[in-house]
Amino acid sequence: MSATAPSHRPRRHSTPPLQSSEAATGPSKSRIQVWVWGVVLVGIAIIAVGFVWNPFAANRDPLQATLAARSVVPKEYDPARAFGFLEQTCAIGPRVSGTAGMVRQQEMLTKFFEAEGAEVELQTFAARHPETGEVLTLGNLIARFRPAAAKRFLICAHYDTRPFPDQDPIDPKGEFIGANDGASGVAGLMELSLRASEWPADIGVDLVLFDGEELVYDGNRDPYFLGSTHFAQEYLAAKDAPRYQSGVLLDMIADAEQHLFIEQNSWRYARPVVRQVWGTAARLRVQTFKNRIVHEVRDDHLPLNTIAKIPTIDIIDFDYPRPTRSGPSYWHTRQDVPANCSGQSIVNVVYVVDQWLKSM
Numbered sequence: 001m002s003a004t005a006p007s008h009r010p011r012r013h014s015t016p017p018l019q020s021s022e023a024a025t026g027p028s029k030s031r032i033q034v035w036v037w038g039v040v041l042v043g044i045a046i047i048a049v050g051f052v053w054n055p056f057a058a059n060r061d062p063l064q065a066t067l068a069a070r071s072v073v074p075k076e077y078d079p080a081r082a083f084g085f086l087e088q089t090c091a092i093g094p095r096v097s098g099t100a101g102m103v104r105q106q107e108m109l110t111k112f113f114e115a116e117g118a119e120v121e122l123q124t125f126a127a128r129h130p131e132t133g134e135v136l137t138l139g140n141l142i143a144r145f146r147p148a149a150a151k152r153f154l155i156c157a158h159y160d161t162r163p164f165p166d167q168d169p170i171d172p173k174g175e176f177i178g179a180n181d182g183a184s185g186v187a188g189l190m191e192l193s194l195r196a197s198e199w200p201a202d203i204g205v206d207l208v209l210f211d212g213e214e215l216v217y218d219g220n221r222d223p224y225f226l227g228s229t230h231f232a233q234e235y236l237a238a239k240d241a242p243r244y245q246s247g248v249l250l251d252m253i254a255d256a257e258q259h260l261f262i263e264q265n266s267w268r269y270a271r272p273v274v275r276q277v278w279g280t281a282a283r284l285r286v287q288t289f290k291n292r293i294v295h296e297v298r299d300d301h302l303p304l305n306t307i308a309k310i311p312t313i314d315i316i317d318f319d320y321p322r323p324t325r326s327g328p329s330y331w332h333t334r335q336d337v338p339a340n341c342s343g344q345s346i347v348n349v350v351y352v353v354d355q356w357l358k359s360m
Contacts, residue, residue: 004320011328015248038304040173072285073344073351077191082350083343085187086254089159090338097160097215097226098136105159106141109186113143116193117209120144123228127212130222138211140227143189145196145251146285149204153249153357154310155192157185158213158227158300166219167332183329184346185209185256192351199357204242210300228300235343245360246273247312252331253349254341260349263295263314264304270311277313280356288348294323315349 073079092108095101107121113120123140143290161178168174177183187205199205212226235241247270253260260281266274281289295318304312320330321340330336 005047005089016225017219033094042266048351075348077100077347079149079343079347081347082187082191085190086183088181088337089186094176095161097138101329102330114166118143118145119147119155130217140211140231141209143207146204151202151244152204152244154158154206156208157250159186159209160211160213162214162332165333170359177337179341180252180254180336188253188350192354194308195354203360213254213300225300225303226258229303230291232303234283235308244310247304247310248315248353251316252300254345256319256342257322258288258345259323260289260315260317261292263316264296266313267293270313271298272297273311277356281352286348286352
């Protein structure tokens with residue numbers, strides 16, 4: 001994803017130490033001996049019980065709690081396969097708009113979605129390079145399933161990568177692979193397309209990958225959301241085309257320490273869709289979906305909501321890797337690589353979106 005308001009991250013709280021009644025005078029030697037032997041015996045008992053049963057072992061930290069929650073996703077949503085899609089995309093290298101890497105990605109995805117039975121279109125448009133002024137040809141990749149169906153849903157992501165890891169503390173002009181911020185949405189749509197034959201017969205789904213989401217060299221100068229803005233304008237102009245019931249944007253969904261809070265603009269523009277999708281996650285017991293509104297994110301769902309009037313939500317884990325004020329951030333750094341991503345996190349989202357579509 002690209003520009004955001006300042007992130008709102010939950011504070012960590014610590015429990016104050018218990019106050020002892022012996023703090024002023026100190027305990028006697030005999031009482032110390034009793035206390036030491038008590039601690040030893042209790043420790044032995046805890047270790048012994050731990051070998052048999054430890055009901056809290058999966059909840060010692062947020063990552064372990066997340067791992068425990070993942071088991072609810074059925075096996076047909078394959079984490080290894082989804083992660084393979086992410087790795088395949090990243091193996092291309094940077095996929096900056098208007099470059100050879102983007103063309104290779106478009107060719108790979110066209111073949112993939114056509115093999116899955118989709119009608120594929122490359123919706124091209126012109127844009128100027130922010131640095132050189134050169135006119136570039138960009139393209140939104142649209143994979144239509146059941147294109148004749150009037151009742152349609154939009155599932156989308158961006159597939160371009162930022163030119164540089166501009167938030168990297170060491171090398172902000174280095175190579176940016178964009179595993180989570182770019183490839184995760186691609187992998188999510190690829191994995192989701194494998195379930196297309198199971199969707200209700202009366203609905204059609206368009207999987208759309210936006211180009212030019214962050215063809216940005218200067219965040220204070222260059223425009224974001226080029227592809228989604230063009231898509232929204234074309235949709236608005238096509239008066240006779242089928243209308244989307246609603247839309248879902250997938251962005252940064254592969255964080256290995258997944259926490260999917262409700263995004264503020266999604267709640268503002270598409271509250272019923274938020275309730276449907278997060279309600280589906282609650283019904284399925286996918287606990288990485290958190291029923292709390294946290295970040296306000298500027299992303300591709302804004303043009304879809306404000307221009308095209310398609311009620312669209314953003315499923316995004318902007319805390320990469322975890323919700324904290326002082327911890328590391330991999331966003332727009334050289335650390336946004338497959339090693340910091342999870343196929344299980346991708347299928348958590350795909351499972352929820354797929355089941356939501358099947359309920360429509």
